[in-house]
Amino acid sequence: xxxxxxxxxxxxxxxxxxQPAPHPFVLAAKWLAVAAAYVGVSLAISGLRxxxxxxxGDPWFLAEIILLAGILAATSLSAALLAFxxxxxxxxxxxxxxxxxxxxxxxxxxxxxxxxxxxxxxEHSYQCTVSIALFALLPAVWMIYxxxxxxxxxxxxxxxxxxxxxxxxxxxWLRLHEQNDSLLHVIQWHYLPMIGFGILGLWxxxxxxxx
Numbered sequence: 001x002x003x004x005x006x007x008x009x010x011x012x013x014x015x016x017x018x019q020p021a022p023h024p025f026v027l028a029a030k031w032l033a034v035a036a037a038y039v040g041v042s043l044a045i046s047g048l049r050x051x052x053x054x055x056x057g058d059p060w061f062l063a064e065i066i067l068l069a070g071i072l073a074a075t076s077l078s079a080a081l082l083a084f085x086x087x088x089x090x091x092x093x094x095x096x097x098x099x100x101x102x103x104x105x106x107x108x109x110x111x112x113x114x115x116x117x118x119x120x121x122x123e124h125s126y127q128c129t130v131s132i133a134l135f136a137l138l139p140a141v142w143m144i145y146x147x148x149x150x151x152x153x154x155x156x157x158x159x160x161x162x163x164x165x166x167x168x169x170x171x172x173w174l175r176l177h178e179q180n181d182s183l184l185h186v187i188q189w190h191y192l193p194m195i196g197f198g199i200l201g202l203w204x205x206x207x208x209x210x211x
Contacts, residue, residue, distance in 0.1 A: 021150065024088045028073075028080035031143065035072055035169050038139060042173050049179045060111035067104040068172045074100045075165035079143060082158040083150035094154075097161060108191060112183040119181035128178070128189040132170035136197075140166035144208055152209050159205020160198045167197045 022030075055061050074097040081087045081094040143162040152158045171190055180186065 160201035
C-alpha cells in the first residue's frame with residue numbers, strides 16, 4: 001500500500017499542468033477578430049475603392065458584402081467546432097457555412113442578372129484570383145496551424161473550411177479595394193475559384209490535420 005501511495009505521489013508531482021481548450025465560441029471570435037483586423041489594416045494600406053459609399057448604396061453590392069462577411073463568420077465558427085472530435089455537440093452550427101454559401105451564390109447570380117446593361121469588363125482577369133490567393137495565404141497558414149493544436153476527426157472538412165475562411169478574407173478585401181463593377185468578371189475570377197480552394201482544402205486537411 002505504501003509503495004502505491006508513493007507511486008501516486010511521484011506521478012502527481014511529475015504531471016504537467018494541462019491548459020484547458022478554449023470554448024469554440026471564444027476560438028471562433030478570436031479567429032474572426034484576427035480576420036477583421038487583417039482586412040482593416042490591409043485596406044488602410046491599400047486604400048478603399050473610389051466611390052465605395054455610392055457602391056454600398058446599391059442593395060445588391062451591399063448584400064454581397066454582408067454575405068461575404070457572413071461566410072467569414074460562419075467559417076470561423078465551423079472551423080472552431082470542427083477542431084473538436086465531437087464538434088462540441090453543435091453539428092448544425094458546424095455545417096452552417098453551406099447555408100451561407102448557397103445564399104451568397106443566389107445573391108451573386110441575381111446581382112449578375114440585374115446588371116443590365118452589363119458593366120464593362122476590366123482589362124485584367126486572372127490577376128484578381130492571384131491577388132486573393134496571395135492575400136489568403138497568411139490566414140490559411142495561421143488557421144491550419146491553430147487547428148493542428150486540437151484533435152479534429154473531420155480533418156478533410158476542416159481543411160476545406162480553413163481555406164474557405166482564408167479565401168473569403170481575400171475576396172472581401174479585394175471587393176472593398178478594387179473599383180470593378182463587372183459581375184461577370186467578379187464571378188469568374190473572384191468567386192468561382194472559391195470552389196477550387198475548397199477542394200484543395202479537402203486534400204490539405206488530410207495531409208496536415210490528420211492525427
